[in-house]
Amino acid sequence: MSIVLPEGLPAGAVLAEEGFEVRWAPRSDGRTLRIGLLNLMPDKLATELQFARLLASGPREIELLLTVPATHQPRNTAACHLGAFYRPWQSVARQGLDGLIVTGAPVEQMPFEAVDYWPELCRILDWARLQVRSGYYVCWGAQAALYRFHGIGKRVLPAKLSGLYGHHVTAPESPLAAGLPARFVVPVSRHTESCIDGAAGTSSLVTVLASAESGPCLVEDAGNRAVCVFNHFEYDADTLAREYRRDLAAGEAPSVPVNYFPGNDPDATPIKSWHFAAAALFENWLASLDRVPRARPAAATRLESPLSA
Numbered sequence: 001m002s003i004v005l006p007e008g009l010p011a012g013a014v015l016a017e018e019g020f021e022v023r024w025a026p027r028s029d030g031r032t033l034r035i036g037l038l039n040l041m042p043d044k045l046a047t048e049l050q051f052a053r054l055l056a057s058g059p060r061e062i063e064l065l066l067t068v069p070a071t072h073q074p075r076n077t078a079a080c081h082l083g084a085f086y087r088p089w090q091s092v093a094r095q096g097l098d099g100l101i102v103t104g105a106p107v108e109q110m111p112f113e114a115v116d117y118w119p120e121l122c123r124i125l126d127w128a129r130l131q132v133r134s135g136y137y138v139c140w141g142a143q144a145a146l147y148r149f150h151g152i153g154k155r156v157l158p159a160k161l162s163g164l165y166g167h168h169v170t171a172p173e174s175p176l177a178a179g180l181p182a183r184f185v186v187p188v189s190r191h192t193e194s195c196i197d198g199a200a201g202t203s204s205l206v207t208v209l210a211s212a213e214s215g216p217c218l219v220e221d222a223g224n225r226a227v228c229v230f231n232h233f234e235y236d237a238d239t240l241a242r243e244y245r246r247d248l249a250a251g252e253a254p255s256v257p258v259n260y261f262p263g264n265d266p267d268a269t270p271i272k273s274w275h276f277a278a279a280a281l282f283e284n285w286l287a288s289l290d291r292v293p294r295a296r297p298a299a300a301t302r303l304e305s306p307l308s309a
Helices: 010-017 044-056 079-085 089-095 118-131 140-150 239-249 275-289 300-304
Strands: 002-004 021-023 033-038 062-067 099-102 134-138 154-169 183-194 205-211 215-221 226-229
Touching: 002 044, 010 021, 010 044, 033 044, 033 089, 044 062, 044 079, 044 275, 062 089, 089 118, 099 118, 099 140, 099 275, 118 134, 118 140, 134 140, 134 275, 140 183, 140 215, 140 226, 154 239, 183 205, 183 215, 183 239, 183 275
Parallel strands: 002 021, 002 062, 033 062, 033 099, 099 134, 134 226
Antiparallel strands: 154 183, 154 205, 205 215, 215 226
């Protein structure tokens, strides 16, 4: 179908070349799904394209609204790009959203409360649990949602998980698992994991996808309209390679991402083998939005009221 993007967004030109229909304004029939992308990733342009491509692959027209926390100054994206294509969170929330995507962020080894935009993110999460049909929270964003909603902490892993890990469906009755193969790989890139196994009082959480090696992948929290995905269905074929080379250039000693480079050769070109699973999951998530009534946009006073963090 088509996707509505901020006019002039570089991702639009790429998607048009790939054969997608790119529009600058939604259709007037009121059927367009409005999805917010709270982009916390350092390479914002790559992340914009990754999620836009997945959203455009489904049967519904999607309007993608880009936003970042007002209380954080991104260091890796030009101010002119942010000014041209990103909206303040207050503006996005007042307009109303059907779904909200919160990305991962390079802060996973910090305590949640030490992140400079944590109080603002808490307000956004509390708004989303009531005002959007569903939130799709990724990697650190998923950990943040579980911590905010359930007090579930995280722990640092002995070594970073990086590579393609085998996954399987653990809750076949969940609509989010419809059409997914019995076994598939997903890119994993993280230093930490949520302590779901030791959490008390969280019987409402359902693990839909998991890996024997990397643990839970997708946890559904229906009570808070949250889909918590710890791994990266959205990644491009070369994303793990770029992360690996970035860490090498920074003087770190990263392990070669497992099961990723053909022949385990970092000079080889990896192949995107998780495309079908990623497309199926996003189609299922977007379909789930139709099963939840659209909320009325919250009043400005509600959005701006202080919340505990």
